[in-house]
Amino acid sequence: MKPGILVTRRLPSSVIARLEASCSLDLWTGREAIPREELLSRVAGKDALVCLLTDTVDAAVLDAAGPSLKVVANVAVGYNNIDVAACRARGVVATNTPDVLTNACADFTWGLILAVTRRLGEGERVVRAGKWQGWGLDYMLGMELRGKQLGIVGMGRIGQAVAEKAPAFGMRVVYSARRPVDLPGAEHMPLDRLLATSDVVSLHCPMTDETRHLIDQKALLRMKRTAYLINTARGPVVDEAALAWALREGRIAGAALDVYEREPIVHPDLLPLENVLLIPHLASATTETRTAMADLAVSNALAVLEGKPALTPV
Ligand code: GLV
Numbered sequence: 001m002k003p004g005i006l007v008t009r010r011l012p013s014s015v016i017a018r019l020e021a022s023c024s025l026d027l028w029t030g031r032e033a034i035p036r037e038e039l040l041s042r043v044a045g046k047d048a049l050v051c052l053l054t055d056t057v058d059a060a061v062l063d064a065a066g067p068s069l070k071v072v073a074n075v076a077v078g079y080n081n082i083d084v085a086a087c088r089a090r091g092v093v094a095t096n097t098p099d100v101l102t103n104a105c106a107d108f109t110w111g112l113i114l115a116v117t118r119r120l121g122e123g124e125r126v127v128r129a130g131k132w133q134g135w136g137l138d139y140m141l142g143m144e145l146r147g148k149q150l151g152i153v154g155m156g157r158i159g160q161a162v163a164e165k166a167p168a169f170g171m172r173v174v175y176s177a178r179r180p181v182d183l184p185g186a187e188h189m190p191l192d193r194l195l196a197t198s199d200v201v202s203l204h205c206p207m208t209d210e211t212r213h214l215i216d217q218k219a220l221l222r223m224k225r226t227a228y229l230i231n232t233a234r235g236p237v238v239d240e241a242a243l244a245w246a247l248r249e250g251r252i253a254g255a256a257l258d259v260y261e262r263e264p265i266v267h268p269d270l271l272p273l274e275n276v277l278l279i280p281h282l283a284s285a286t287t288e289t290r291t292a293m294a295d296l297a298v299s300n301a302l303a304v305l306e307g308k309p310a311l312t313p314v
Pocket of ligand 1: 053075076077078079101284
């Protein structure tokens with residue numbers, strides 16, 4: 001009998017074909033995330049679960065699956081939606097999709113840095129609203145990147161890929177991380193000093209109990225009034241209410257967010273602000289990368305089902 005697998009969102013057809021060849025596939029085809037009740041009932045008796053970052057996979061889901069479940073394969077590099085300890089306790093392998101999205105996320109981070117420091121969102125809104133009154137020497141001035149300091153918080157694969165592109169824009173790099181990395185020209189420093197001295201602060205740490213609200217009001221007050229905050233990590237790393245306050249009061253110059261505390265809800269205080277760029281969680285969203293992520297998640301699931309080690313366990 002083929003192993004049963006639940007996939008909680010449509011995946012590229014080439015990836016689905018791989019699954020259909022060796023598994024009995026139960027695919028949630030809704031455009032929105034699978035409802036919790038549906039997840040709990042459909043996971044029962046499955047051997048594998050391929051899930052997305054929009055699915056909370058906690059002890060209740062694992063218990064609903066029962067002892068047949070061997071692997072939870074997340075189609076994302078971040079896995080804060082999975083209770084990894086609960087997986088381990090039940091002998092379930094949890095996997096993620098590192099590496100394949102690093103370049104897309106690093107490119108995207110630079111897109112946000114350029115967009116927010118050069119006020120592209122604001123400019124586009126003015127043009128679309130028919131409010132542009134013509135070129136002006138001092139109209140909508142932004143901040144030049146050359147000669148400025150980029151502070152990277154969390155120097156994993158994506159943080160390093162962002163750092164590697166900094167010389168192209170003439171920025172020097174400092175970073176805070178648990179351990180120093182071997183990246184010539186990048187200076188390791190404590191978070192407080194990074195916040196106080198950087199012109200752009202970009203977050204690339206995982207979401208853990210330690211990093212929840214790492215960027216709170218105190219941290220924002222440490223930043224330069226002329227500095228920008230970029231978040232492509234996870235929403236809860238930033239206290240959104242505090243950020244809205246800091247942006248409104250001019251305590252920092254601007255922010256670009258790809259992730260939110262309660263996606264898809266955006267804190268209402270952020271919405272009217274001109275100095276924040278709000279993007280709907282798109283950092284890895286290229287056709288190439290999303291296909292590679294789905295493919296890797298499925299390879300992880302199939303490996304475990306075949307009794308082999310997962311390619312990228314967490
Ligand atoms: C996206 O946010 C991911 O973690 O892959």
